[in-house]
Amino acid sequence: MKSKATLNLCGLAAVSARWARDPDSVQRLFFDYATGRKIGAMTKAMAQARKVYRCVEPAELEKIAGSVHHGGIVAVVDAPRLASPVRGDPERWARERVPVLVLDRIGNAHNLGAVARTAAFFGVKHIIIPDTPEAAKPNDAAFRVAEGGLEALTVWQPRNLVALLRDMEAAGYELVGAATRDGRDRVSEIEPGKPVAILLGNEEHGLSPELDALCTRRVTLAGSGAVESLNVSVAGAILMDRVWGR
Amino acid sequence: MKSKATLNLCGLAAVSARWARDPDSVQRLFFDYATGRKIGAMTKAMAQARKVYRCVEPAELEKIAGSVHHGGIVAVVDAPRLASPVRGDPERWARERVPVLVLDRIGNAHNLGAVARTAAFFGVKHIIIPDTPEAAKPNDAAFRVAEGGLEALTVWQPRNLVALLRDMEAAGYELVGAATRDGRDRVSEIEPGKPVAILLGNEEHGLSPELDALCTRRVTLAGSGAVESLNVSVAGAILMDRVWGR
CATH class of the missing domain: 3.40.1280.10 (SPOUT methyltransferase, trefoil knot domain)
Known part of the structure; x- marks a missing residue:
């Protein structure tokens, strides 16, 4: 698998929005215990796709997010490519x-x-x-x-x-x-x-x-x-x- | 002198606004070299009032401000009292x-x-x-x-x-x-x-x-x-x- 540029999506609103639009782009998922109870459908689908998802301690979540503002969940996703408009x-x-x-x-x-x-x-x-x-x-x-x-x-x-x-x-x-x-x-x-x-x-x-x-x-x-x-x-x-x- | 609650005002916009409105409430002033060149009138008045003003290194300014977002200047000012409206x-x-x-x-x-x-x-x-x-x-x-x-x-x-x-x-x-x-x-x-x-x-x-x-x-x-x-x-x-x- 070719490695792609990734992005950390933090917070349930951002992660849910990405999940709804393009679940395949979610590569890994980390969350705290409280958030884990709200995302059963996501973790089930991650498991079926054999992707990493893990409930972690707050300190580890902060480290993964690179910020205290992780909102309880971090999704590592493909970074969006910036499109260039074409004729028309x-x-x-x-x-x-x-x-x-x-x-x-x-x-x-x-x-x-x-x-x-x-x-x-x-x-x-x-x-x-x-x-x-x-x-x-x-x-x-x-x-x-x-x-x-x-x-x-x-x-x-x-x-x-x-x-x-x-x-x-x-x-x-x-x-x-x-x-x-x-x-x-x-x-x-x-x-x-x-x-x-x-x-x-x-x-x-x-x-x-x-x-x-x-x-x-x-x-x-x-x-x-x-x-x-x-x-x-x-x-x-x-x-x-x-x-x-x- | 009775000690009062204070507040750190950061950034030239905030400090200038306070200075224009109530210069007496500015107790101490700390700034970096670049900002110091823009506030000659303030430092002159501070000197006349025998108040502390000091040009400091960026690291010290950050420590005084308690934040990296100090915008080059920190004024220690009297904290505003929250007023309670009266009849009328x-x-x-x-x-x-x-x-x-x-x-x-x-x-x-x-x-x-x-x-x-x-x-x-x-x-x-x-x-x-x-x-x-x-x-x-x-x-x-x-x-x-x-x-x-x-x-x-x-x-x-x-x-x-x-x-x-x-x-x-x-x-x-x-x-x-x-x-x-x-x-x-x-x-x-x-x-x-x-x-x-x-x-x-x-x-x-x-x-x-x-x-x-x-x-x-x-x-x-x-x-x-x-x-x-x-x-x-x-x-x-x-x-x-x-x-x-x-």
């Missing part, structure tokens, strides 16, 4: 009016996970991240914070993000950017039925000028001035609610 | 239409801090928490995550939360509850100009039945079903935006 994908997404989220160099994996949880809640199917080292990848921490959200969508890493966004716009997408300032558009004015992609920028620097310029609408959330800004996962949640909520 | 406060808040947030046993200090940051962004002046051990208090972690937001508002801890909410309703407040299910009200139907308090519940259990029953409107955020729920700080942000945003 943007047109198909647009036809199906698929909600898309573009994360322009979000650097913190916790923020990526938090955004993914909210995105899944709102029915987002595709998260697109640039192919650059500063962009957080879906790692253990992101999966833990996403609470199953990263199982409900595909993370794409196109070779050329600008070209992909141009294709999406040509296919009919509104590109709604979270502008750190001077964004005066309202999402309520978007033609009903138009597919929408929301673009969120880096935690410190916002959207790159190149991506900012591609947006068909730029929205700045107006605040009281008491704090400098919103956390990116909060700003993203508000935009998602304005576009896809209700 | 609800009426005064209602007259001034002050936005209020009620956190019913939010247990995680990071969530408290995240909510406070967003609340400050939307101009909330009062956060009310119950007087119970399960409710997270504004501690080091909460202040760090709030990025200055906890300086912009008062945290209240009434002896009797139910009585306070009844007084607020009598004074004219709409009490908008984040209901985990079956909340069918829309905040857009709230009479313009009415003062609003938003009630958020515990991370796992939501609002207590007693508080849920007090709400004048109950709102449930509808999701795709792909994840079980939103993080409480995200759900709170969406409600705040629906009520106070735009």
Whole structure:
């Protein structure tokens, strides 16, 4: 058997979501006694597939997880490969009016996970991240914070993000950017039925000028001035609610 | 000098916000070299007040902060006392239409801090928490995550939360509850100009039945079903935006 890159999924929500979607991808399963009593169906199937599953002491679980935040269960799973869109994908997404989220160099994996949880809640199917080292990848921490959200969508890493966004716009997408300032558009004015992609920028620097310029609408959330800004996962949640909520 | 309870404020945003509001409450100041170059006015005033300020090595800063997330600066400050509202406060808040947030046993200090940051962004002046051990208090972690937001508002801890909410309703407040299910009200139907308090519940259990029953409107955020729920700080942000945003 060829060895593959793996990922530690922690917490029953994340593990259950992966199990429901793709049980074959679960390679090994470790859990504490309390959690073991809730996952009879999983362990039975693991046994039949001759895979390792084991009830362990809390200290060992913490060591396997590499974190105290293991939530009672750790699944070692195949790491997802980041897909690159192919010709025709943007047109198909647009036809199906698929909600898309573009994360322009979000650097913190916790923020990526938090955004993914909210995105899944709102029915987002595709998260697109640039192919650059500063962009957080879906790692253990992101999966833990996403609470199953990263199982409900595909993370794409196109070779050329600008070209992909141009294709999406040509296919009919509104590109709604979270502008750190001077964004005066309202999402309520978007033609009903138009597919929408929301673009969120880096935690410190916002959207790159190149991506900012591609947006068909730029929205700045107006605040009281008491704090400098919103956390990116909060700003993203508000935009998602304005576009896809209700 | 009587010794007072103290708190470690970490990060330049939090420390600057406290400094702007109440420089006398800053007892000691520790920072790394890079941050030291940005706070000349602070250190000068500390010197004049004969208070300790010191540029230290990263390892020592980490030890002082009790966390790797010190953001280059730690201020040891007087811990805020949690105020208890007095007769007449609800009426005064209602007259001034002050936005209020009620956190019913939010247990995680990071969530408290995240909510406070967003609340400050939307101009909330009062956060009310119950007087119970399960409710997270504004501690080091909460202040760090709030990025200055906890300086912009008062945290209240009434002896009797139910009585306070009844007084607020009598004074004219709409009490908008984040209901985990079956909340069918829309905040857009709230009479313009009415003062609003938003009630958020515990991370796992939501609002207590007693508080849920007090709400004048109950709102449930509808999701795709792909994840079980939103993080409480995200759900709170969406409600705040629906009520106070735009």
